[in-house]
Amino acid sequence: MTMQTLLRRHGVVLGLLALVLVLPxxxxxxxxxxxxxxxxxxxxxxxxxxxxxxxxxQVSLGHGxxxxxxxxxxxxxxTHFGIPVWxxxxxxxxxxxxxxxxxxxxxxxxxxxxLAVATLGMGILIAMVFTNEAQYTGGPDGMSVxxxxxxxxxxxxxxxxYWISGISLVVAAWLAMNLIDSPTGRAFRAIHxxxxxxxxxxxxxxxxxxxxxxxxxxFAAVAGAYLALYDGGxxxxxxxxxxSIEFVTMAVLGGLGSVIGSVVGAAFLTILPQVLTVFxxxxxVVLGLLxxxxxxxxxxxxVPTLARLIFRRRx
Amino acid sequence: MxxxxxxxxxxxxxxxxxxxxxxxxxxxxxIFAIIGPNGAGKTTLFNVISGLYVPKHGRVELNGEDVTRFxxxxxxxxxxxxxxxxxxxxxxxxxxxxxxxxRHLHEKRSxxxxxxxxxxxxxxxxxxxxxxxxxLAFVGLKGISEQTAGNLPYxxxxxxxIARALAAEPKVLLLDEPAAGCNAVETAEIDxxxxxxxxxxxxxxxxxxxMRLVMKISHRIHVLESGRxxxxxxxxxxxxxxxVIAAYLGKHAGEEATHA
Ligand SMILES: Nc1ncnc2c1ncn2[C@@H]1O[C@H](COP(=O)(O)OP(=O)(O)O)[C@@H](O)[C@H]1O
Ligand SMILES: [Mg+2]
Numbered sequence: 001m002t003m004q005t006l007l008r009r010h011g012v013v014l015g016l017l018a019l020v021l022v023l024p025x026x027x028x029x030x031x032x033x034x035x036x037x038x039x040x041x042x043x044x045x046x047x048x049x050x051x052x053x054x055x056x057x058q059v060s061l062g063h064g065x066x067x068x069x070x071x072x073x074x075x076x077x078x079t080h081f082g083i084p085v086w087x088x089x090x091x092x093x094x095x096x097x098x099x100x101x102x103x104x105x106x107x108x109x110x111x112x113x114x115l116a117v118a119t120l121g122m123g124i125l126i127a128m129v130f131t132n133e134a135q136y137t138g139g140p141d142g143m144s145v146x147x148x149x150x151x152x153x154x155x156x157x158x159x160x161x162y163w164i165s166g167i168s169l170v171v172a173a174w175l176a177m178n179l180i181d182s183p184t185g186r187a188f189r190a191i192h193x194x195x196x197x198x199x200x201x202x203x204x205x206x207x208x209x210x211x212x213x214x215x216x217x218x219f220a221a222v223a224g225a226y227l228a229l230y231d232g233g234x235x236x237x238x239x240x241x242x243x244s245i246e247f248v249t250m251a252v253l254g255g256l257g258s259v260i261g262s263v264v265g266a267a268f269l270t271i272l273p274q275v276l277t278v279f280x281x282x283x284x285v286v287l288g289l290l291x292x293x294x295x296x297x298x299x300x301x302x303v304p305t306l307a308r309l310i311f312r313r314r315x
Numbered sequence: 316m317x318x319x320x321x322x323x324x325x326x327x328x329x330x331x332x333x334x335x336x337x338x339x340x341x342x343x344x345x346i347f348a349i350i351g352p353n354g355a356g357k358t359t360l361f362n363v364i365s366g367l368y369v370p371k372h373g374r375v376e377l378n379g380e381d382v383t384r385f386x387x388x389x390x391x392x393x394x395x396x397x398x399x400x401x402x403x404x405x406x407x408x409x410x411x412x413x414x415x416x417x418r419h420l421h422e423k424r425s426x427x428x429x430x431x432x433x434x435x436x437x438x439x440x441x442x443x444x445x446x447x448x449x450x451l452a453f454v455g456l457k458g459i460s461e462q463t464a465g466n467l468p469y470x471x472x473x474x475x476x477i478a479r480a481l482a483a484e485p486k487v488l489l490l491d492e493p494a495a496g497c498n499a500v501e502t503a504e505i506d507x508x509x510x511x512x513x514x515x516x517x518x519x520x521x522x523x524x525x526m527r528l529v530m531k532i533s534h535r536i537h538v539l540e541s542g543r544x545x546x547x548x549x550x551x552x553x554x555x556x557x558x559v560i561a562a563y564l565g566k567h568a569g570e571e572a573t574h575a
Contacts (some may be wrong), residue, residue, distance in 0.1 A: 032400075107415055111413065175431070176438075177431045178428055178429060178430055178431060178432035179426075179430050181440065182429035182430075182432070182436055182437075182440065183418075183419060183422040183423075183424055183443075184424070184426050184429045185429070186408070186412060186415055186416050187416070187417070187419060189405060189407065189412075190405045190408070190416045191406055192405075192407070193404070193405040193406055193408070194403040194404065194405060196367055196387070196399070196403055196406070197365075197399065197403035197405065197479075198416070199367075199386075199387030199388050200365055200367075200387055200388075200390075200391060200395075200396060200397055200480075201391060201396070201417050201419055201420075201479065201480075201482075201483055202388050202391035202392055202419045202420035202483060203388055203414055203416065203419050204386075204388045205387075205388070211426060215426075257407070
């Protein structure tokens with residue numbers, strides 16, 4: 001392996017770790033810790049989405065649904081089935097993975113816009129279950145989520161969750177970077193660029209699309225569980241259609257096929273609305289305009305475009 | 316004993332017949348050319364053989380096994396590999412990574428060790444990369460392994476496809492116009508590469524418009540016209556076949572044949 005790939009691989013994970021470690025020194029208040037925590041949680045989901053969308057090239061407009069499954073698992077499991085919270089979290093991730101496997105098999109045969117619409121339908125269906133199964137989920141009002149307690153220690157507050165979500169994100173980025181530079185990750189990226197060539201070289205295209213879809217669902221479910229545990233509650237809005245759109249926007253804006261891009265995209269859409277409150281009634285207009293402008297001028301997403309600019313200047 | 320056997324293949328697109336009654340047999344270490352005018356059905360035949368198209372009639376056999384309706388990736392497992400006329404490059408990956416994908420079937424594919432970058436995965440990655448570098452050198456692409464494939468010139472991509480197909484260690488290799496767009500020097504290099512591949516015992520099925528190249532290196536030539544077989548035989552026979560000269564090779568090639 002060359003120096004360049006070594007740097008690229010470990011640089012991303014180490015850079016992210018440094019960010020998570022250093023940020024608390026400059027964050028002035030709990031409010032900022034909350035923003036950082038939300039960024040990390042969303043970045044976790046977007047990182048997963050990037051595996052299927054950015055690397056394997058298969059769009060999903062339904063990942064809000066998997067996010068919701070993770071969130072409701074830590075709510076419904078302990079409340080109705082007496083499952084401890086620490087066990088409900090991985091169970092929710094498993095459930096999301098299983099569902100992705102079952103739904104993914106038929107719908108990943110679809111391509112492009114058709115796949116987009118099918119995943120969108122999937123997301124809406126999942127969200128509908130959360131709204132309608134009121135005896136378990138509390139219906140439209142949602143339900144409260146018990147605290148995560150590990151060895152008698154209760155995880156609560158923005159600073160605790162800053163560390164849990166931050167370290168999880170670093171681990172997730174490490175896993176993603178490992179995967180990308182492995183036969184599985186190469187198969188993902190090959191499928192993205194040419195399905196016929198991938199198949200001819202022995203890559204089982206359907207299988208690898210499914211692997212990417214399942215993994216991304218698991219990432220989203222873990223993120224959803226974190227949000228529910230951090231907020232201490234969950235409503236169908238956690239898993240609504242807009243959530244799926246938000247994830248896709250974060251992934252595209254930050255940069256498809258970029259691990260750092262996932263974090264930057266999540267940060268952008270989490271931090272910016274807070275900053276834009278100075279525009280009062282025009283907040284959403286300005287946000288929309290900014291997204292349009294960023295996409296126009298940084299077409300490949302913030303991170304890949306900037307990386308290319310910096311690289312070109314150097315050489 | 317033939318390695319690849321195509322029996323009475325027929326396929327149509329929206330009622331238009333693209334291939335009809337095409338049969339051929341290819342032996343190990345043989346360079347078997349398929350020639351014919353544009354639209355004759357050469358690429359379509361490759362697509363049928365490699366499982367991308369399902370034929371309406373006929374069979375494809377590999378090593379005596381009927382593989383006609385096998386999924387594409389299964390054919391690769393049975394020893395078939397190919398390149399594409401309209402390049403199918405993984406253009407966002409580096410040249411080395413393109414070839415590494417070709418090693419897919421020779422790698423351990425459990426996902427968990429990949430996720431955790433276990434020592435076994437790292438070791439395998441290093442081995443695959445070494446193999447890819449070797450193959451890049453073999454096709455004359457030394458020193459470009461870390462470049463993004465999308466930034467490479469056309470001629471390099473043609474070779475990259477050959478290296479990638481070879482990485483799968485095929486028994487039968489289909490090459491669709493490997494010398495298209497190449498200058499004389501590059502064509503001579505492709506010539507040499509193909510002969511080396513055949514010398515390793517691999518059956519090479521070659522679709523190519525450069526008649527000089529085809530006549531020089533092919534053991535046998537199969538001529539297609541409008542989806543049908545016009546002639547088949549050794550180069551010396553085919554180049555003198557009046558039907559072939561009239562339909563395809565034309566006056567110029569006929570002259571060339573008598574001078575050669
Ligand atoms: N997927 C397809 N859909 C419709 N027509 C096709 C398709 N593939 C090939 N054809 C037709 O089959 C014929 C043979 O094409 P092709 O195999 O590409 O010729 P060649 O490679 O010999 O130049 C052409 O008339 C072409 O238009
Ligand atoms: Mg062709």
